[in-house]
Amino acid sequence: MTDEIFAFDNSYARLPERLFARVSPAPAPTPHLLQINRPLAEQLALDPERLASREGLEVLSGIRIATGSEPIAMAYAGHQFGNWVPQLGDGRALLLGEVIDRDGRRRDIQLKGSGRTPFSRMGDGKAPLGPVLREFIVSEAMAALGIPTTRSLAAVATGEPVVRETIQTGAVLTRVAASHVRIGTFQYFYDRNDVEALSALADHVIERHYPEAATAEVPALALLEAVMARQADLVALWMGIGFIHGVMNTDNMTISGETIDYGPCAFMDTFRKDQVFSSIDLGGRYAYGNQPQVAHWNLGQFAQALLPLLPGTKTSAVELAQATIDRFPDLFGKAWLGMMRRKLGFSNAAESDADLITALLSTMEANDADFTLTFRRLSNLGALNIGDEPQVGDLFKDPAAFESWSERWQARLEEDPMAPAERQAAMRLANPMFIPRNHLVEDALKAAEEGDLGPFERLCRVLARPFDEQPDEAELALPPRPGQTVVQTFCGT
Ligand code: AMP
Numbered sequence: 001m002t003d004e005i006f007a008f009d010n011s012y013a014r015l016p017e018r019l020f021a022r023v024s025p026a027p028a029p030t031p032h033l034l035q036i037n038r039p040l041a042e043q044l045a046l047d048p049e050r051l052a053s054r055e056g057l058e059v060l061s062g063i064r065i066a067t068g069s070e071p072i073a074m075a076y077a078g079h080q081f082g083n084w085v086p087q088l089g090d091g092r093a094l095l096l097g098e099v100i101d102r103d104g105r106r107r108d109i110q111l112k113g114s115g116r117t118p119f120s121r122m123g124d125g126k127a128p129l130g131p132v133l134r135e136f137i138v139s140e141a142m143a144a145l146g147i148p149t150t151r152s153l154a155a156v157a158t159g160e161p162v163v164r165e166t167i168q169t170g171a172v173l174t175r176v177a178a179s180h181v182r183i184g185t186f187q188y189f190y191d192r193n194d195v196e197a198l199s200a201l202a203d204h205v206i207e208r209h210y211p212e213a214a215t216a217e218v219p220a221l222a223l224l225e226a227v228m229a230r231q232a233d234l235v236a237l238w239m240g241i242g243f244i245h246g247v248m249n250t251d252n253m254t255i256s257g258e259t260i261d262y263g264p265c266a267f268m269d270t271f272r273k274d275q276v277f278s279s280i281d282l283g284g285r286y287a288y289g290n291q292p293q294v295a296h297w298n299l300g301q302f303a304q305a306l307l308p309l310l311p312g313t314k315t316s317a318v319e320l321a322q323a324t325i326d327r328f329p330d331l332f333g334k335a336w337l338g339m340m341r342r343k344l345g346f347s348n349a350a351e352s353d354a355d356l357i358t359a360l361l362s363t364m365e366a367n368d369a370d371f372t373l374t375f376r377r378l379s380n381l382g383a384l385n386i387g388d389e390p391q392v393g394d395l396f397k398d399p400a401a402f403e404s405w406s407e408r409w410q411a412r413l414e415e416d417p418m419a420p421a422e423r424q425a426a427m428r429l430a431n432p433m434f435i436p437r438n439h440l441v442e443d444a445l446k447a448a449e450e451g452d453l454g455p456f457e458r459l460c461r462v463l464a465r466p467f468d469e470q471p472d473e474a475e476l477a478l479p480p481r482p483g484q485t486v487v488q489t490f491c492g493t
């Protein structure tokens with residue numbers, strides 16, 4: 001035991017110095033606490049009371065460097081919208097250190113919005129309140145939805161204005177991650193022909209995230225396969241909740257398989273395969289339906305960065321990497337089908353499932369159906385006890401289009417061995433009632449900017465139990481009314 005606020009052990013800071021820069025956070029002038037995530041603090045074996053104390057606030061706002069912390073900004077590069085950028089790095093974030101959580105897992109503790117670093121380029125290293133609270137809401141909602149993600153431990157206001165298009169309140173988010181190593185971290189050293197750093201980085205992530213790869217015949221290849229499998233599962237989970245990441249650059253894709261970067265992300269209301277919300281995604285590169293292909297492309301960049309660690313000649317290494325990467329579509333397809341089967345209440349596999357699923361999605365799209373509510377209401381039908389439950393067909397412009405699909409689905413369910421009551425329970429755990437709908441997030445952020453944290457806290461509370469009915473909060477499950485629809489999201493960095 002230790003009497004420090006965090007029991008830091010900093011394995012990344014022990015790697016070769018060129019992987020990062022040592023930087024101290026900028027102290028916030030007059031910080032105050034906005035939110036502490038107590039359940040997460042406890043999971044991290046931290047004392048929530050102490051975190052919420054003046055001492056905790058000073059650590060979370062850069063005033064005090066906690067004992068044992070060795071703050072570093074991590075170096076990375078990346079492809080942004082397909083364009084190579086050789087130097088990115090933590091420009092407004094600092095890794096304070098790593099802690100071991102209740103389950104023995106190593107977790108990064110990072111401040112985001114804590115001032116300039118050698119990687120800041122033209123940026124100020126600061127973060128406005130809106131994006132900080134947005135990341136808090138959405139990352140915690142993702143965690144509650146069972147999706148691997150970075151977490152949000154705390155949000156503090158700095159008392160310092162941040163100048164963007166308008167003058168905004170400055171804030172700092174404390175982000176928690178399995179690690180912050182990205183595909184772009186590997187690309188940074190590949191681009192510099194720094195095989196020694198690349199190798200140290202690979203050893204680090206293998207030990208940390210994929211220990212079984214260490215004893216594989218070719219550890220770097222086993223690493224590639226493992227990351228590919230995690231990303232296939234992750235993107236399939238995104239697709240299953242109508243999540244659009246919005247900025248799937250290679251620096252925003254983790255090696256651990258956690259979702260990272262909640263800048264312009266959004267959840268769909270009405271189902272559209274080509275839905276885009278991000279104001280900067282002009283070509284729709286990161287549209288909902290493109291996410292699997294983009295993940296594949298990004299993993300191709302990862303494979304390339306690993307080439308120096310593969311055996312044989314350059315040509316044989318490329319062949320090996322290519323053959324591995326070519327398996328992604330199949331891996332993703334399986335993950336996606338498994339995810340959709342769970343959503344539709346199938347406990348076994350039938351040949352016709354893919355067709356049935358595709359037919360539902362095209363009927364939803366042709367009929368402007370709400371993605372989340374369609375699946376949630378299907379869960380009610382899964383037990384065949386149609387009472388006064390809201391009807392699925394009402395979500396479709398032409399309810400008859402849904403009914404004719406539903407007959408096929410009911411016939412499929414009759415072939416399935418799962419008992420109706422069990423199916424209904426399983427479907428309710430696969431199909432959330434509540435998601436962070438854009439209009440609710442926007443409303444909560446607007447109120448927070450005006451000094452009222454009530455809507456933010458309410459949204460966080462409801463989204464912590466996304467699969468529970470919560471009848472008193474039913475209005476938060478509804479799609480936006482016509483005037484409430486959010487058509488665009490902004491990074492707001
Ligand atoms: P993102 O769009 O959040 O993935 O960030 C891309 C790059 O821009 C990263 O290297 C960030 O660290 C950097 N960056 C974003 N916002 C800022 C800022 N306000 N100050 C300095 N660097 C920033």
Ligand code: MG
Pocket residue numbers: 251252261
């Ligand atoms: Mg990023």
